Amino acid sequence: MTSPTPSPAPSPAAPPGGLGVDLHLDLSGAGSRRAALIGALREAVRHGRLAPGTPLPPYRTLAADLGVARNTVADAYAELVAEGWLTSRQGSGTRVAERVAAPSPGPVRTTAPPPLPYDLVQGKPDPAAFPRAAWLAAARRALTDAPDEAFGIGDPYGRTELRRALAEYLARVRGVRTSPERIVICSGAAHALRLLARVLGPGPWAVEAYGLPFHRGLLAGAGVATVPVAVDAEGARTADLPRHARAVLLTPAHQFPTGGPLHPGRRADALEWARASGGLVVEDDYDGEFRYDRRPVGAVQALDPDRTVFLGSVSKSLSPALRIGWMCLPGSLVEPVVAAKGLREPHTSALDQLTLAEFLVSGGYDRHVRRMRQRHRARRDRLVAVLAERVPGVRVTGIAAGLHAVVGLPSGTERAVLAAAARHGVAVEGLAPYRHPDAEPVPGGLPDGLVVGYATPPERSYGPALDALCAALREALEETRAR
Known part of the structure; x- marks a missing residue:
């Protein structure tokens, strides 16, 4: 004996004024309105437009929106529940079944390199602050x-x-x-x-x-x-x-x-x-x-x-x-x-x-700026102290201010230092790109340098970032001296 098709659980009543979840469906295909509705819902789920777990409108709301009979919507929901496309439970309405997976759009191709683990690029405050x-x-x-x-x-x-x-x-x-x-x-x-x-x-x-x-x-x-x-x-x-x-x-x-x-x-x-x-x-x-x-x-x-x-x-x-x-x-x-x-x-x-x-x-x-002033000063002081201890061949120039510091380098070493920094996972910029292409050299000026942004890294990674920077500087300067 064939068991009767289970009746779908009653959908929650539409909110006053016919308000509910909006849902765009195209019922212009051939066949009955019921068949067109079933096909449109099935396609929306299959192609990922309706994600797993998405709640569907109550029968009365969707019927009013589409201009069809309430029983047409109830029958369509019941068939899709039986097929496993939808689920329906008392008190929670009708939803897209969780086991229905949307098709993967495929891998996104990109030529952008992955970010380096230590970000010392200037101009960016720590978002967490x-x-x-x-x-x-x-x-x-x-x-x-x-x-x-x-x-x-x-x-x-x-x-x-x-x-x-x-x-x-x-x-x-x-x-x-x-x-x-x-x-x-x-x-x-x-x-x-x-x-x-x-x-x-x-x-x-x-x-x-x-x-x-x-x-x-x-x-x-x-x-x-x-x-x-x-x-x-x-x-x-x-x-x-x-x-x-x-x-x-x-x-x-x-x-x-x-x-x-x-x-x-x-x-x-x-x-x-x-x-x-x-x-x-x-x-x-x-x-x-x-x-x-x-x-x-x-x-x-x-x-x-x-x-x-x-x-x-x-x-x-x-x-x-x-x-x-x-x-x-x-x-x-x-x-x-x-x-x-x-x-x-x-x-x-x-x-x-x-x-x-x-x-x-x-x-x-005012209170926020004072807090950040203390934090940035501590970070700059730490950068100056660490470099003086571990890489005495370089110096931090300029006044104690801002969110970055320039680290002066021996002439002709900027490119080597940037390459070593990348190998050690440090994102940092050289001074050269900031120089106007028509600028004349200034006697006693900075021919080479790093522009180190000390505000960006989270607190937990600032120490490791300085360790990696120092290692890169030592490596590049030793290689340069050995040539």
């Missing part, structure tokens, strides 16, 4: 107090709350002279440079002879030629700024990457150049908050706010994932920059801006 609990608390407070209009189209100037908080913070911590009306929120230094290049138009920019290749490439992509200005232990030689340049891009707090601060006399020279030539000083406040041997020197912008653009971001202090930066502009540039940015703000979330504003006002940002 992000203050999640404090940020979440600030986000809750910010969302609770946010006006309804904050959930509409963004303001190209940036949220008023954040611009007010930044004006107060930057004045207190960096000595910046500005007002909320002169601050425009952007998504970081790169976004700011693109906007400024568009506003200033054709004409060369002076840049430090050592700097980020990415920034030089960004300016070149905007049609802006760059003219290198020599760098030494006192920063850029601003007395040599070309008179025809439209702007000069400087990192006065901590020259990137060589590590020296801009000498007071050279700060004055830069501003005198700007006044005499009609040019603009673009101050990238790189590492401005992270000085360890003394209090940070104030911003150049404070000396002449009408000839200086001050750039900052939270990429190093909090996380590059936030994509929040700012420009403190001369009054004459605010409207042109906002016009270049566009009427809609597609780059920086208004909710993140509100959270950062609350984080600043509540003191959470």
Whole structure:
């Protein structure tokens, strides 16, 4: 005697208003609606569009969505349960069977090499150091107090709350002279440079002879030629700024990457150049908050706010994932920059801006920066001590600041050291790629070096990373001496 087909367990009633799980199915095939529904569900499971364990809509909801009878859906579910494609239990509804495996899409081919185990590449804070609990608390407070209009189209100037908080913070911590009306929120230094290049138009920019290749490439992509200005232990030689340049891009707090601060006399020279030539000083406040041997020197912008653009971001202090930066502009540039940015703000979330504003006002940002300052100082001190003990032939240059240090190498050894570092599993960069291709050598400058980022590794792997770096340095330097 053939046993009757088991009746499927009743599916949970649809929530009020017909709400339920959305499911796209194409019933345009030939045959009855029941057969078309069975075929569509089977194909969705077979091809992985419905993963194992996925809950299916209740009978009534799916029937209403597809315009078929409720019994049609119930019969289709029952048949697929019997075939093993679906499971149905009282109280849990109908789901895709766990044993049904989606087809593998096959291996993904890639030419990217696997990452090295020890990451000492500069420019990246330790992701684990992000203050999640404090940020979440600030986000809750910010969302609770946010006006309804904050959930509409963004303001190209940036949220008023954040611009007010930044004006107060930057004045207190960096000595910046500005007002909320002169601050425009952007998504970081790169976004700011693109906007400024568009506003200033054709004409060369002076840049430090050592700097980020990415920034030089960004300016070149905007049609802006760059003219290198020599760098030494006192920063850029601003007395040599070309008179025809439209702007000069400087990192006065901590020259990137060589590590020296801009000498007071050279700060004055830069501003005198700007006044005499009609040019603009673009101050990238790189590492401005992270000085360890003394209090940070104030911003150049404070000396002449009408000839200086001050750039900052939270990429190093909090996380590059936030994509929040700012420009403190001369009054004459605010409207042109906002016009270049566009009427809609597609780059920086208004909710993140509100959270950062609350984080600043509540003191959470100050507390986090102080913690990170202590951590980074300890890591830099450890790097200096370990190298002095184990590899006395090299030296750390520059001031105690920032998230990286330059390790000076004997002339002609940079490539050998980088190759040895890779063999020992250390990801690190040499100094050469940061040198402007048109830069002239400076007597007494650094011909070879490593740019060591000490902020990125988790605490547990920082010691092993330094061990591997020292081993690579010893190996490469001994091989070089033996030749």
